[in-house]
Amino acid sequence: MTDIAKLAGVSQSTVSLVLNNNVGSAKLSEKTRAKVLKIASELGYRLTHRTTAAPQRGRNMIGYIVDSISTSPHPVVSVDGARDAAWEHDCVLSVFATRGDPEVEEATINALLANPTLVGVVYSTIFTRKVEVPEALGRVPTVLLNCYTDERNFSHVEPGEVGGGHNATEYLINEGHTRIGFINGEPWMDAAKDRFKGYRQALATADLPFDPRLVRDGDWMSGTGFEQTLSLMAEPRPPTAIFCANDLMALGALEALKQLGLKAPDDVAIMGYDDQEIARHTHPPLTTVLLPNYEMGRWAVDTLIAEAASPEDAATQGAQRKRHIKMECPLVVRESVACPQSDQA
Numbered sequence: 001m002t003d004i005a006k007l008a009g010v011s012q013s014t015v016s017l018v019l020n021n022n023v024g025s026a027k028l029s030e031k032t033r034a035k036v037l038k039i040a041s042e043l044g045y046r047l048t049h050r051t052t053a054a055p056q057r058g059r060n061m062i063g064y065i066v067d068s069i070s071t072s073p074h075p076v077v078s079v080d081g082a083r084d085a086a087w088e089h090d091c092v093l094s095v096f097a098t099r100g101d102p103e104v105e106e107a108t109i110n111a112l113l114a115n116p117t118l119v120g121v122v123y124s125t126i127f128t129r130k131v132e133v134p135e136a137l138g139r140v141p142t143v144l145l146n147c148y149t150d151e152r153n154f155s156h157v158e159p160g161e162v163g164g165g166h167n168a169t170e171y172l173i174n175e176g177h178t179r180i181g182f183i184n185g186e187p188w189m190d191a192a193k194d195r196f197k198g199y200r201q202a203l204a205t206a207d208l209p210f211d212p213r214l215v216r217d218g219d220w221m222s223g224t225g226f227e228q229t230l231s232l233m234a235e236p237r238p239p240t241a242i243f244c245a246n247d248l249m250a251l252g253a254l255e256a257l258k259q260l261g262l263k264a265p266d267d268v269a270i271m272g273y274d275d276q277e278i279a280r281h282t283h284p285p286l287t288t289v290l291l292p293n294y295e296m297g298r299w300a301v302d303t304l305i306a307e308a309a310s311p312e313d314a315a316t317q318g319a320q321r322k323r324h325i326k327m328e329c330p331l332v333v334r335e336s337v338a339c340p341q342s343d344q345a
Helices: 002-008 012-019 030-042 074-088 102-113 135-139 161-174 190-205 222-233 247-259 293-308 311-321
Strands: 060-066 091-097 118-130 142-148 155-159 180-184 215-217 241-244 269-271 324-327
Touching: 002 012, 002 030, 012 030, 060 074, 060 102, 074 091, 074 118, 074 142, 074 293, 091 102, 091 293, 102 118, 102 135, 118 190, 118 293, 142 293, 155 161, 155 293, 161 180, 161 190, 161 241, 161 269, 161 324, 180 190, 180 222, 215 222, 222 241, 222 247, 241 247, 247 269, 293 324
Parallel strands: 060 091, 060 118, 118 142, 142 155, 155 324, 180 215, 180 241, 241 269
Antiparallel strands: none
């Protein structure tokens, strides 16, 4: 919506009203509406067509259970993808945030199972991790989003973080950087482990030595990105590029360079991860890696609908029918990365 609003010269609120066909109470001209729809189509946005027959739709419900939705932008985007896919399958999406409370989760599941219109459940977590799925969900089609089990007895989707880390580092290498700093998130988390693994794999593929002096652990917050960038730049041989494991730490890295009298990308290239909205508005705009939350939400619902449509096959084939994918995390190229200057390379 940010990109559409910028090209159309309107607010994000206007774009939201148009794309959700909610312009009845807003004084929007037909010209504005047509312009937003045209740009959305040109950018590849998949429009969900709603008609006056909408009350006949949505007679079936998909439950969406997530441990938290208010402390991060990522699960909200996954909900958007799930909602759009549900609507295209003539279903409505009902979202429940449990805050990780077992009693709330149990009550939520019981209420869902008592609903005769329930098609199935998307079970999601705010960050990628292993989960113990409540036993009651074994009675209905269930797909896991951003989480997984050891038994692999449910279809699940999670981001391909190793590939994302590799893509980011490979891009920096292809731009000519050989000393690449890495500021990680909390190292116990799956996302941090895998992004770091991708970083090391890309170095190895390019025959570049891994230097532990160029690696710092962070906590996903901009303050850590600031502090660890100052630490990296104080090294006897500082990096010419810094790969931050999320956009907030990259924001801190940009601020640290300014304090040092340096500039990205001329003096040091900065790479982020996640493609949060802030990445478009930094100075310079941040090259980053897209976390495919929207597409994961869509995939989870599409897979759930497919499994619900063939319960006999599911019963006979069992776990071998389950799908387990790691969705690609593609690079988003903006302006914070350039070739290193000759005296730094």
